[in-house]
Structure formats: C-alpha cells, structure tokens
Amino acid sequence: MSTPVNGTDCDAVIIGSGPGGSTAAHVLTAAGWNVIVLEKGRNHLLQLTAPFAPMGHFSNDEIKFSQRHFLGPDSALEPRTFRRDEADGDRFLTGRVNSLPSTVGGGGVHADGKLPRFREVDFALRSDLGGVDGADVVDWPISYADLEPYYAEAEQLVGVSGEETNPFAAWRSGPYPMPPGADMFGALLSSAAAERRGLHPYRAPSGVNSVPYDNRPACNNCGFCAFYGCPIEAKGDPVALLRRALNTGRAQIISEAYASEITTDARGTRATGVRYLDLSAPITDSGAPPVHEIRAHHVVLAGGAFETPRLLLINELGNSSGLVGQNLMFHFQTLAVGGFPERLWGASRGRSVTHLHDDHIVGDDAQTAAARAADLPWLRGGIVEHGGAAGPILEALSYGANPHHAASMRASALRERLWVFTMQGEDLAQPTNRVDLDPSVRDAWGFPAGRVTYRPHRHETATSDYVGPILEEVLRDAGAEWTVVSTSPPVNDNDRHPAMGHAPVSYHIMGTTRMGSSPESSVVDSSGRLWDLENVIVADSSVFPTSTGYGPTLSLVALAARAARLAAGVPLAPTTPAEK
Amino acid sequence: MRAALDRTVPGDDLTPGAGEAGGADYVDGLLAAFNFDPPRVWAGGPTSGRHGGAATFDQWLELGPWEERAWRARIEEWWIIYETGLATLGEDFLELSEAEQSERLSTTSKEFRELLFTHACESLYGDPVYGGNRDGQAWQAIDFRGDVQPRGYTDEEVRAP
Numbered sequence: 001m002s003t004p005v006n007g008t009d010c011d012a013v014i015i016g017s018g019p020g021g022s023t024a025a026h027v028l029t030a031a032g033w034n035v036i037v038l039e040k041g042r043n044h045l046l047q048l049t050a051p052f053a054p055m056g057h058f059s060n061d062e063i064k065f066s067q068r069h070f071l072g073p074d075s076a077l078e079p080r081t082f083r084r085d086e087a088d089g090d091r092f093l094t095g096r097v098n099s100l101p102s103t104v105g106g107g108g109v110h111a112d113g114k115l116p117r118f119r120e121v122d123f124a125l126r127s128d129l130g131g132v133d134g135a136d137v138v139d140w141p142i143s144y145a146d147l148e149p150y151y152a153e154a155e156q157l158v159g160v161s162g163e164e165t166n167p168f169a170a171w172r173s174g175p176y177p178m179p180p181g182a183d184m185f186g187a188l189l190s191s192a193a194a195e196r197r198g199l200h201p202y203r204a205p206s207g208v209n210s211v212p213y214d215n216r217p218a219c220n221n222c223g224f225c226a227f228y229g230c231p232i233e234a235k236g237d238p239v240a241l242l243r244r245a246l247n248t249g250r251a252q253i254i255s256e257a258y259a260s261e262i263t264t265d266a267r268g269t270r271a272t273g274v275r276y277l278d279l280s281a282p283i284t285d286s287g288a289p290p291v292h293e294i295r296a297h298h299v300v301l302a303g304g305a306f307e308t309p310r311l312l313l314i315n316e317l318g319n320s321s322g323l324v325g326q327n328l329m330f331h332f333q334t335l336a337v338g339g340f341p342e343r344l345w346g347a348s349r350g351r352s353v354t355h356l357h358d359d360h361i362v363g364d365d366a367q368t369a370a371a372r373a374a375d376l377p378w379l380r381g382g383i384v385e386h387g388g389a390a391g392p393i394l395e396a397l398s399y400g401a402n403p404h405h406a407a408s409m410r411a412s413a414l415r416e417r418l419w420v421f422t423m424q425g426e427d428l429a430q431p432t433n434r435v436d437l438d439p440s441v442r443d444a445w446g447f448p449a450g451r452v453t454y455r456p457h458r459h460e461t462a463t464s465d466y467v468g469p470i471l472e473e474v475l476r477d478a479g480a481e482w483t484v485v486s487t488s489p490p491v492n493d494n495d496r497h498p499a500m501g502h503a504p505v506s507y508h509i510m511g512t513t514r515m516g517s518s519p520e521s522s523v524v525d526s527s528g529r530l531w532d533l534e535n536v537i538v539a540d541s542s543v544f545p546t547s548t549g550y551g552p553t554l555s556l557v558a559l560a561a562r563a564a565r566l567a568a569g570v571p572l573a574p575t576t577p578a579e580k
Numbered sequence: 581m582r583a584a585l586d587r588t589v590p591g592d593d594l595t596p597g598a599g600e601a602g603g604a605d606y607v608d609g610l611l612a613a614f615n616f617d618p619p620r621v622w623a624g625g626p627t628s629g630r631h632g633g634a635a636t637f638d639q640w641l642e643l644g645p646w647e648e649r650a651w652r653a654r655i656e657e658w659w660i661i662y663e664t665g666l667a668t669l670g671e672d673f674l675e676l677s678e679a680e681q682s683e684r685l686s687t688t689s690k691e692f693r694e695l696l697f698t699h700a701c702e703s704l705y706g707d708p709v710y711g712g713n714r715d716g717q718a719w720q721a722i723d724f725r726g727d728v729q730p731r732g733y734t735d736e737e738v739r740a741p
Contacts, residue, residue, distance in 0.1 A: 061706075
C-alpha cells in the first residue's frame, strides 16, 4: 500500500480514525483513492492484515475501561486545561477535560451508539426562530435535504436499528436498516410515564445490531455498552467503516502516530502532507520520538472538535477568519435521577439507553411561556435519554468510606435501583467559548496543551431550569421514591465540589471550525473544505455551526461522507421522502 | 494492608471486607505491575471463561512505550504514598482494636486515605483477575454477574422486571 502517486505517498492522509476519519477512509477508498489514516492512540480494534479480525482486547472489565483509561488519552501525557472565563486566570484546572478516547476508532469505540438525525429546523435556526442576544445563532450553509442522502448512507454503513414512531422526526428517504433492539425494563416504566405526561418517547435509533448485520452479530445485551469497546462487534461505529476501507487494499492505518505538522506549498495555499511523531518507537534518551513525513494530495482533519482546532492553531493554518477554536459548543447536560424501590437492572443488562424523547427540543406553549419569563425569544432543550447507571466500582466510590458500605452496595440505591434522564441540551454558540493553546502547559512531546474556555449561555440554564422539574415529575410517576436534578457543567460558581466536576462532562463537542458561506464568517465552506487551504477537508463535528439537541455522531458521519464524496467527485443524488 | 483495607471498606455477614476478599493482593499486583511481562495493568479479553468462551483475562495486554512511561510514573507515586501511609499506621496496627485502627487511619494523610479507598473499591467490586473480589464473592453479594460475554442476556431478560 501507499504506492507513490505523482511524487506523493497517497491521495489523502487522514488524521484521526474515529467516526469522521473512518467514514472518509471508507468513502475515498471506495472511490479508488489510496489513503493513510494516522491515529495517535493505540490499536485495540482490529487486526491490520486480512481478514481484519477483532483484536480481542475489549472485555466487560470496569477496572480496565473506567478506572485505568484503557482507551486513552492518558492525561499524564496529554493534559488539557479548563477555565470558565478570563477571571479564572490562565486556567482553573489541568487534567482530563472532555477526553474523548484516543484509540483506533476514536469516540466510536466507547459510545453506546445512539444515532438520531437532526431535524429540518436545525439547519435554519436563525431564519426560522431568530437570534438570541449574546449568542451567535446562525443557519447552516446546507439544508436537511442536502444531507438526507448521506444520512441514509451513514445509517446503512454503520448499521442503525430504529423505528419510525417519533412524531417529531424529519422526513426519511427509506426505512432504518434494522428494527429496534430489546427495551430495558426501566425504560418501559419511564417511557410509559412520559406518555402519561403527554410526551412522545420512542425507541432510540442505535448503531448497535438488533439482528445480525454486515457480518457482525446481534447485540447480546451484556450491559457493558457506554464507555466500553464492544467485545463482539455488535456496535458498528466505526469498525464497519474501517474494515470496509481496509478490504479495498487501498487503506493503511498507522496507530501511535501523532500528527504534529501540516506541511504546505511555498505560497501556503495548499497542504502537501503531514509530519507525525512515531510514538511506537522505544523512547530514546532525548525523549524526542522519530518524525516521519507523508506527502499527500489531500489532508483530512478528523481529530475531533478539540484536537482539530488545536492542530490548526499550533500550525497557524486555516485561521484567516480568526474563528478557529471559537464557538466551542458542548451539550448542556441536565441529569434527573430517580431512586426506585425495586431493581431496574439498567446498570447491568442491555444497552445503556434504549429510549429517547424529543419534546423539549420541539417545545410547546408552556415552554414558549417559560422563554418569555426568562426574557429569551425561545428555549430549545435536547434529546432526553432514558437510561441506567454505571458499574459497581463507580457506585462503590460514590458512597465514600463508611461503616455501612457493604449494605449500601447490596441495596444498590445508586445503581440497580436508579434511573436517569439525561437531556443533551442545545448549547448556543458564543465566540468567547473556545479551544485555544494553553500559554504554558505542554504535552509529553512539548506541544501546547489545548485549553477550553467555556461558560454556558443563559439560554442553556433557563432551559434546564424549565425542563428539570418535568423530568422529576415523570420519574416520580414512573415510581421513583426520590429525585434530584444536577447539571454539567455546574451552574453555581460557588459550588466548590460539584459531583461531576467543573468542566463539562459531555463528550459531545462541536463548532470549533464552523462551516459557513463566507471566508469571513466561517472556517470551512459548505463542502467541509478549509477556506484557506482548498485541499484540506475537516471531517468531524468541528464544522457544526450549531449544536442542536441531538447526539452529533450520525450527523458528523453524514457530513464526512458528503465532504469526501464531493472531494472525490462522486456525490449522491438528491432524495425524496419515502411513501409511508 | 489487609486490615487497613477492611477498615476502609468493611465487610459484614453477607459481604466480605475489601481486605478479606484479597484487596492486598490487588494493591500488591498493581504496585508490582512492571515485575511482569506484559505488565499487569490491563487484563486481556474478550472473555473470562465464566460464562462460556475461553479464559483470556489473564493474558495481560502490552502497553505502548509512552503508556509504560506514564504508568511507571503513576505507580512510583503510589508506592511513595503507600510507604508513607503504612508507616504512619505503625507496626502495632494489627494489635489494635478495630475502633483504634479506624482512629489511627484518621491520622494518615488525606492522599493516602483516598488512594486506599479507591483501591479498596476497585479490588472488591472489580474483576477477580486483578487480585481482589476473591471468587467473585462481592459480586455474588450484590447480585452482579460481572462480565457475561459471550452469553449476555436474552431480549426477554432485558425486558423483564
């Protein structure tokens, strides 16, 4: 592989092997391109020689995945810093900040694979709903109709199970590839209560096989889903895409390859390749890893919305707009927790979440009234995930050292008798929320650590304040004896020890190289290319102009497929709604 | 070590204490991880053999060179915390009553107590391959099957109360 093509090593070098990079690898190799995928983390996903079998490293092991950060990154090597605003000084804390997995497969490995689409209005918020003071609410430069063919392709490639019962869903050109998987017992209780409240729960579209699909087995409900690699490959993202790319014979994956430099031509208008540190080499006395160079016709950036802007800022590239790293968005999480008298088994059986409802995205008269009361034009929440809790070690840690620890664990108030609604609230873009380079903290190889500066807009906290009590009401109707609501990030600066820490715990991170229709107001164009370097594509959630209230993965896969198809000259034909 | 773990996460009639269930082996195994090749940091996969499939958890996984550097440094820090903490507990710790042991523990550093508590929880409720939770006793006490691959749960079991 990587036969020289006109003096280069490959047609495209792809930085990052997560859902975005693996999609680009699949699409480009299917179009006949030769690609090299660089991944800074280790490879635990699949063997790199045919038939590309599973490595067998994933297991139901809470110590390995949850306590010993098997999927990386190791914050001792790759620290990140966080502050709420300039008043916190250079930084408020250093360590793990939104540390999406650094491993072959990226965030796709640990996600439990809820893969909803966005709706039509999400692409036209500014036009349809209008702006909000203090936020930069914009339209996307593309519409839902532009993306629909790629949504359909993404669902087929990853393998999505789902059903068309969500009354708020956007139109579709065809059915889901698979029916939904098994409902968790707790979700049956919570979705029935949600319906009694007039809400519209539905079975979550999931990138998890409900039946054998694409030569991978159906999920066997082992219970170790969110934050775990799947031992049986029932989760399709991103192993299905990477294996397809490898099967063409035109893809090479290099793990432990830390991209540090994007090389350009003399005029600085085209990228010529990438230099990377070989982290697989034994560490020498100098501590400097060997540097290798790959020359390529195209460069695809797919390191995620934290690492992609960091790489551009380190290289001082792509930033004529000054917007690289700005408009950082997380989902503002509202967690309503309910304690039940009986065991719900949500922490040990089935996928982590099996039901969602969208009502707080769509809103109603009461939500509009709540917006008026908060002096905001509108409120938009997010999908509410109906799910269980975490494993027994995390439960054990949550009780603290006390004489009755053993009895608490058997009663399992905070694990098997717990049910959780997590709302992934829409986070409005604000230029002051950003990823930039920490002025003094550096990683193990001497590069500036990325720094998050983030404070939610009043819209997010007002929405959370409105929705939280509704979620508690539903939990109590479902049978909860007690409920409590918290948010991430915490909204009270005086809370010195927030349960989930000061930095947002959401792994949904977006917006740091926003897509737009002019080089002054955006970093990439409507096809995902950097305005400043026409042969560089961004294929991750960095390009999102708005966060929406939906999980980002399916949309970033669809956008990556679209960007790669446009680059390779093989776009998909427009689609129309399927007849029901 | 065993007594300190039992005072931190104590057992009762139905659940073993963290030390009683092998917690000291867990901590020893972690602090001596690099005496083995591959180091005993990440257990293997995909199955333990307890629910079908091959027993592969004891085939420990390799670390990359930079991961090894980070884990060696982390374990060295823990060594120092344990050495200092155990010295504070004193050689007479085992001769004390349980109440006196708890009192003595409270005189150690916060850093030591936090590390001891974290490792007590990990050892007692984590996979037995790491040295604690002997014979899965703690999992049995909380009605948790641990890893269940490749058997998993049927769709009917997921839906059932």
